[in-house]
Amino acid sequence: MEMVKQRRLDWYLIGIAVLAAFLNFWGVWNDDTVNPYYTAAVTSMTENWSNFFYGALDPSGFVTVDKPPVALWLQTISALIFGIHGWSVILPQALAGVGSVLLLYFLVKPTFGKWAGRIAALVMATTPIAVAVSRTNNVDSILVFVLLLGAWALFKAVRKGKIGFLLLAFVLIGVGFNVKMLQAYMVVPAFLLFYLIAAKLNWKKKMLHLVIALVMMLGVSVSWAVVVDSTSADSRPYVGSSQTNSVLELAFGYNGMERLLGQETGTNSGGAGQGDGMPSSSNNNNIAPDTSTESSQNGQSNSGQPPTPPSGSSSSDGGGMGGTPPSGNGGGGPGGQNGGGPQGGGSKMTGGTGMFGTGTAGPLRLFQTALGDQISWLLPMALFGMAAIFIANWSRKRRFFQWNTAQKEMAFWAAWLIPVAGFFSIANFFHHYYLIMLAPAIAALTGAGFMALLHLFRKNKGVPGYLLPTAVIATTALQMFFIAQYSMLWMGVVGIIGLGLGTILFVIKRKQPSFTSWIAIASLIALLLAPTYWALTPMIYGGNSALPESGPQLKTSSGGGFADATVNEKLIAYLEKNSSGTEFLFGTTDASTAAPYIIKTGESVMALGGFNGTDPILTVKELKQMIKDGKIKYFYLPSNNKGSSSDVVTWIKKNGTEVDSSEWSSETTSTADATTSATTSENMQGGGGMQGGAGGQSGGTLYKLTGED
Numbered sequence: 082m083e084m085v086k087q088r089r090l091d092w093y094l095i096g097i098a099v100l101a102a103f104l105n106f107w108g109v110w111n112d113d114t115v116n117p118y119y120t121a122a123v124t125s126m127t128e129n130w131s132n133f134f135y136g137a138l139d140p141s142g143f144v145t146v147d148k149p150p151v152a153l154w155l156q157t158i159s160a161l162i163f164g165i166h167g168w169s170v171i172l173p174q175a176l177a178g179v180g181s182v183l184l185l186y187f188l189v190k191p192t193f194g195k196w197a198g199r200i201a202a203l204v205m206a207t208t209p210i211a212v213a214v215s216r217t218n219n220v221d222s223i224l225v226f227v228l229l230l231g232a233w234a235l236f237k238a239v240r241k242g243k244i245g246f247l248l249l250a251f252v253l254i255g256v257g258f259n260v261k262m263l264q265a266y267m268v269v270p271a272f273l274l275f276y277l278i279a280a281k282l283n284w285k286k287k288m289l290h291l292v293i294a295l296v297m298m299l300g301v302s303v304s305w306a307v308v309v310d311s312t313s314a315d316s317r318p319y320v321g322s323s324q325t326n327s328v329l330e331l332a333f334g335y336n337g338m339e340r341l342l343g344q345e346t347g348t349n350s351g352g353a354g355q356g357d358g359m360p361s362s363s364n365n366n367n368i369a370p371d372t373s374t375e376s377s378q379n380g381q382s383n384s385g386q387p388p389t390p391p392s393g394s395s396s397s398d399g400g401g402m403g404g405t406p407p408s409g410n411g412g413g414g415p416g417g418q419n420g421g422g423p424q425g426g427g428s429k430m431t432g433g434t435g436m437f438g439t440g441t442a443g444p445l446r447l448f449q450t451a452l453g454d455q456i457s458w459l460l461p462m463a464l465f466g467m468a469a470i471f472i473a474n475w476s477r478k479r480r481f482f483q484w485n486t487a488q489k490e491m492a493f494w495a496a497w498l499i500p501v502a503g504f505f506s507i508a509n510f511f512h513h514y515y516l517i518m519l520a521p522a523i524a525a526l527t528g529a530g531f532m533a534l535l536h537l538f539r540k541n542k543g544v545p546g547y548l549l550p551t552a553v554i555a556t557t558a559l560q561m562f563f564i565a566q567y568s569m570l571w572m573g574v575v576g577i578i579g580l581g582l583g584t585i586l587f588v589i590k591r592k593q594p595s596f597t598s599w600i601a602i603a604s605l606i607a608l609l610l611a612p613t614y615w616a617l618t619p620m621i622y623g624g625n626s627a628l629p630e631s632g633p634q635l636k637t638s639s640g641g642g643f644a645d646a647t648v649n650e651k652l653i654a655y656l657e658k659n660s661s662g663t664e665f666l667f668g669t670t671d672a673s674t675a676a677p678y679i680i681k682t683g684e685s686v687m688a689l690g691g692f693n694g695t696d697p698i699l700t701v702k703e704l705k706q707m708i709k710d711g712k713i714k715y716f717y718l719p720s721n722n723k724g725s726s727s728d729v730v731t732w733i734k735k736n737g738t739e740v741d742s743s744e745w746s747s748e749t750t751s752t753a754d755a756t757t758s759a760t761t762s763e764n765m766q767g768g769g770g771m772q773g774g775a776g777g778q779s780g781g782t783l784y785k786l787t788g789e790d
Contacts, residue, residue, distance in 0.1 A: 102179050117680065118216045140679070147331065148262070150271055153220070184232075189529055208456065232272075234246045239280050244286070259302065323696070364443070393723075439509075458560055458612040464526075553608070618631050704733075
């Protein structure tokens with residue numbers, strides 16, 4: 082009978098999984114664009130094995146994307162099975178998002194109980210930025226899933242005492258490195274600490290095991306990079322966003338220290354990273370950057386009108402959560418000057434302070450409106466929960482470092498949370514959706530911590546017994562602060578419910594009536610209302626697939642505040658007629674201009690300077706040889722690059738023959754269809770596609786190349 086009970090389905094978990102699937106999947110078939118940078122790569126990677134292995138942006142394998150290819154491999158496999166559609170390249174990330182919810186339950190449950198696991202899974206499922214990312218083809222949700230698999234293997238290693246599981250855990254971190262490079266290493270301190278304090282082995286064996294595990298992690302991490310860097314440059318694509326054609330340089334430079342220091346190799350060129358970073362390399366072969374303004378891509382088609390704001394709201398005064406944000410109310414985070422919230426609507430990237438609207442660096446940055454409403458809704462509850470877990474499991478009979486299993490696992494999640502939070506508190510070059518890295522730790526500590534807080538509330542007659550109502554009130558206050566930037570009405574509603582329930586918990590603490598648990602549960606539900614609404618916004622209003630975010634600002638910005646990018650059908654027709662026999666349909670300065678045409682036509686478009694338009698891929702001599710060999714005949718120069726002084730572009734402007742715009746340019750353009758995307762990668766902030774010219778920006782010049790000086 083006991084075995085039958087153990088095998089019964091957990092219907093609460095099934096319900097949470099269904100909710101996660103709904104949030105991650107519903108409506109993704111309406112996404113006509115997704116992130117074009119990666120979709121173009123998937124289009125190219127379906128062409129041949131070489132493109133698949135290297136993660137080539139274009140079918141000719143001219144340049145790679147600026148990430149390792151593991152997540153793109155999964156997207157390509159999905160595209161090979163289902164065809165290249167917006168939803169097919171999103172599918173692996175949406176599945177990873179649901180998988181992370183389930184993994185978190187199975188990580189938390191064994192030690193902290195079913196309800197702790199359920200709450201942790203529910204919090205993960207409704208974390209706004211986690212949902213927003215999982216609905217795109219950005220790779221972060223796959224990274225988190227891989228790291229949670231690593232955590233599962235690590236916990237197994239400790240419980241079973243088998244080194245094989247430990248090695249698997251660190252190998253999976255190495256796999257994570259091949260998803261998004263050094264971002265995977267953020268959790269290494271947590272893995273090391275947990276094995277040291279939890280494994281039932283002597284210190285000598287622990288250290289030996291960890292050394293072996295770290296060596297394997299590093300080996301797996303650099304395996305693809307070493308293969309690529311060891312391959313002759315003539316036999317593979319150029320490594321995009323590197324200045325030395327090296328994956329290792331890309332990993333530790335552009336995708337490494339530059340993220341922390343706020344530098345960006347090359348900055349933007351016709352559609353590249355926004356120019357708050359450091360100046361580009363002075364290499365004359367680079368495509369020189371400009372100072373074009375921020376712009377990007379609406380990742381989801383916005384069919385129909387958004388739902389009517391809740392009763393009593395006003396689109397002019399922001400009376401409902403879904404209403405227009407109050408003009409100019411950017412909101413200042415506690416301890417930050419101008420937290421960087423949306424100012425007058427639009428994307429969070431374009432409002433407030435910070436390199437990408439990420440607020441003012443400092444210890445309280447995650448509590449500012451710039452970042453907080455993407456991830457920090459339950460952060461106070463998680464922090465109080467950490468203390469509660471430690472106190473609830475404290476025993477005077479044990480020495481200070483002789484913690485029980487619950488305390489050790491609390492230390493693991495704390496060691497995941499604190500370094501990652503520290504990075505985002507001081508780093509300059511990151512986007513809002515990177516914050517998904519915090520989601521598992523906050524969710525786990527909220528689930529386990531809430532149950533520990535409830536235990537102390539019931540059993541402890543001293544100060545620790547009042548931690549639960551304190552946590553409810555503190556968390557409610559932070560949520561009110563976030564909501565206030567959009568609606569004073571809904572701030573008041575959330576405040577009345579949350580503060581009211583927290584106060585009731587204070588009042589009934591001593592008497593402990595029979596309905597105590599119901600009040601506690603009601604307070605948790607109240608605290609989940611606002612983040613759940615935020616998690617729904619990418620589905621309701623249309624998310625920004627290139628740079629995902631969540632929140633009511635998506636309503637007024639039509640899914641991130643960016644117009645759909647287009648391709649110029651007349652240009653395509655002209656080039657297909659006149660470029661027959663050439664390897665490249667045409668060349669242009671950067672990936673954002675090239676990507677929509679790669680996806681639309683399936684043909685190669687040369688992104689001369691890679692993603693940022695600044696990679697030193699070709700010299701003038703090499704370009705002239707390609708023209709002589711009949712590989713390329715036309716080059717499109719976006720209007721904001723016409724002043725570039727790089728050798729290659731200068732030579733094209735001097736020696737190319739301008740094609741009369743009446744032959745190829747048309748105001749009538751077509752939006753990239755379900756197999757297309759049209760603007761930018763995660764770092765892209767500049768213009769991109771050429772509308773009126775060749776899509777996304779007006780103007781520009783088409784040159785016919787002859788190779789003659």
